[in-house]
Amino acid sequence: MTRADFVHAPMLKWFRKWLEPHDVIRVPEGQRVLPRCRIRPYRDGDFEVCAEIFRLNEGKHFPVGLFEDFAEKLRVEEKRPLELVAEVDGEVRAYGGITRQIGERRASLSYGMVHPEFQKQGFGTAVLLARVVALGKPKWDWVVALTSAGPSAAFYDRFGFRYTGQYKFDEPVKMELDNYAATVTAKAWSECDEFVRNSDVSFDASEVSVPERDLLAG
Ligand SMILES: CC(C)(COP(=O)(O)OP(=O)(O)OC[C@H]1O[C@@H](n2cnc3c(N)ncnc32)[C@H](O)[C@@H]1OP(=O)(O)O)[C@@H](O)C(=O)NCCC(=O)NCCS
Numbered sequence: 001m002t003r004a005d006f007v008h009a010p011m012l013k014w015f016r017k018w019l020e021p022h023d024v025i026r027v028p029e030g031q032r033v034l035p036r037c038r039i040r041p042y043r044d045g046d047f048e049v050c051a052e053i054f055r056l057n058e059g060k061h062f063p064v065g066l067f068e069d070f071a072e073k074l075r076v077e078e079k080r081p082l083e084l085v086a087e088v089d090g091e092v093r094a095y096g097g098i099t100r101q102i103g104e105r106r107a108s109l110s111y112g113m114v115h116p117e118f119q120k121q122g123f124g125t126a127v128l129l130a131r132v133v134a135l136g137k138p139k140w141d142w143v144v145a146l147t148s149a150g151p152s153a154a155f156y157d158r159f160g161f162r163y164t165g166q167y168k169f170d171e172p173v174k175m176e177l178d179n180y181a182a183t184v185t186a187k188a189w190s191e192c193d194e195f196v197r198n199s200d201v202s203f204d205a206s207e208v209s210v211p212e213r214d215l216l217a218g
Pocket of ligand 1: 032057061062111112113114115118119120121122123124125126146147148149151152153154155
């Protein structure tokens with residue numbers, strides 16, 4: 001290595017990093033070990049427990065008025081996202097949905113919820129990473145978007161999600177939510193996949209697929 005190479009190597013590294021999108025999804029630095037759990041697709045019999053978890057969070061960490069939208073998306077199969085639930089010994093602790101926008105390399109996360117008794121134990125992280133893994137290794141970069149009511153923004157920030165603007169709901173109730181998005185590169189996806197596979201989370205991504213829907217149709 002010449003002296004010039006020696007000087008340029010860190011600069012080159014910095015420049016390469018700078019060229020990368022700044023919102024690439026990632027396993028947070030210093031991420032703790034994920035809790036032992038099984039992540040599987042939602043079944044009709046899960047409705048009551050998912051609804052209960054929703055109600056327990058509603059109004060505290062999450063705005064009131066979205067329950068009907070949430071319930072319809074679970075009950076009506078044509079509207080249902082890939083809904084993943086995390087269970088421990090058969091007991092559902094957390095869940096979250098993901099849907100692809102028809103014809104675009106864009107997916108949307110919906111209603112990531114953890115039972116209040118089990119928050120801050122890694123279940124939210126496990127369900128988030130499993131949803132990203134469920135997309136499959138992207139050939140081209142994908143964008144994963146979500147809307148958040150505020151307090152959970154700090155949670156998503158750690159994974160590389162960046163604020164992209166405000167979303168005004170008129171239906172079912174008037175409210176303003178913040179939009180966030182992150183880029184899923186092939187490399188970032190592989191890191192998420194590897195992290196989940198090396199954890200105590202049992203999740204078979206080959207058994208699930210993320211449905212395509214017209215997300216703009218509501
Ligand atoms: C937001 C939510 C999904 C996160 O799930 P979780 O299981 O509690 O989070 P995890 O344990 O995986 O969190 C990982 C880290 O994020 C931090 N974190 C979790 N929730 C946070 C929050 N609301 N704000 C800031 N940091 C948060 C934790 O401190 C933890 O860090 P640590 O590992 O260094 O302790 C969950 O708290 C929840 O269901 N909240 C209520 C519903 C909601 O707001 N959902 C979001 C809809 S968009």
